[in-house]
Amino acid sequence: MEDLKTAAWMLRYGARSLAHNLDFIPADREDWKPSESAKSPLDVAAEVIRALQMYRPIFDGPEITAPRPVPPPPTTLAEAKTQLLAVAEEYAAALEAAGPELDRPQEMPFGGVFRAYRAVCYPVMDLFHHHGQICYMQCLLGDLEAHWNEAAIADQFAWPPDDAS
Numbered sequence: 488m489e490d491l492k493t494a495a496w497m498l499r500y501g502a503r504s505l506a507h508n509l510d511f512i513p514a515d516r517e518d519w520k521p522s523e524s525a526k527s528p529l530d531v532a533a534e535v536i537r538a539l540q541m542y543r544p545i546f547d548g549p550e551i552t553a554p555r556p557v558p559p560p561p562t563t564l565a566e567a568k569t570q571l572l573a574v575a576e577e578y579a580a581a582l583e584a585a586g587p588e589l590d591r592p593q594e595m596p597f598g599g600v601f602r603a604y605r606a607v608c609y610p611v612m613d614l615f616h617h618h619g620q621i622c623y624m625q626c627l628l629g630d631l632e633a634h635w636n637e638a639a640i641a642d643q644f645a646w647p648p649d650d651a652s
Contacts, residue, residue, distance in 0.1 A: 491589075491604065494611050495582035500643040501614045502575035505535065506568040507636035508621050513628065517564045521627050528624055532567035533560040535617045538610040539574045545593055545607050546581045575614075582607065 512528045520527045526534065540557050561567035585607065593603035625634070 491582045491585050491607070494608050495579035496643065498575055498579045498582065498611045498614065500639055501611065501618060502571055503639035503643075504636045505532070505614060505618045505621060506571055507639065508618065508625065508634050509564045509568055511625055511630055511632075511634050512564060512621070514564070516628055519624075519628070521624065526620070528621060529561065529564060529567060531617045531620050531624075532564065532571060535610075535614050536561070536567065536570050536574055538613045539578045541596075542607060542610050543574075543578060543581065545603055546585060546589070548588075549591055549593055549603070578610065 509528065509532060517529045518527045520530075537557075537560070558570065561570050585604070589604040589607065591603050592600045593606050594600050595606065622633075
């Protein structure tokens with residue numbers, strides 16, 4: 488499933504870039520919300536982590552008999568970065584290892600039936616959505632600079648890749 492290998496690559500880059508951008512949220516603003524009903528930067532980061540954890544059991548088979556243990560949500564942005572990078576790497580490895588077993592219907596916990604090989608891509612799209620939210624919050628906090636993660640770009644986009652055979 489070559490598409491899932493591409494999704495793994497995108498997830499790794501996106502997680503590194505999001506973690507990098509969390510560094511530009513001031514420590515005293517990690518719980519700041521642009522409005523009462525909005526999410527804080529810490530809430531947004533926790534939601535990305537939660538989506539990766541929530542969708543991970545799909546790789547184990549169509550029958551989700553017991554939820555996987557989920558660590559408590561992060562309480563600081565530093566903790567969120569650590570959790571994000573770890574859970575994203577685990578998820579990316581599962582994407583890379585997936586094969587035809589995901590060519591099946593998958594009943595979702597919130598209702599409906601999805602194609603499993605597409606359902607597992609949802610957290611990747613979700614990550615990029617929330618990455619944009621963090622960048623926008625940086626602007627709302629007065630930071631108008633684009634914070635590109637040059638190391639992630641060099642690692643993920645270089646040609647030829649170091650692992651080329």
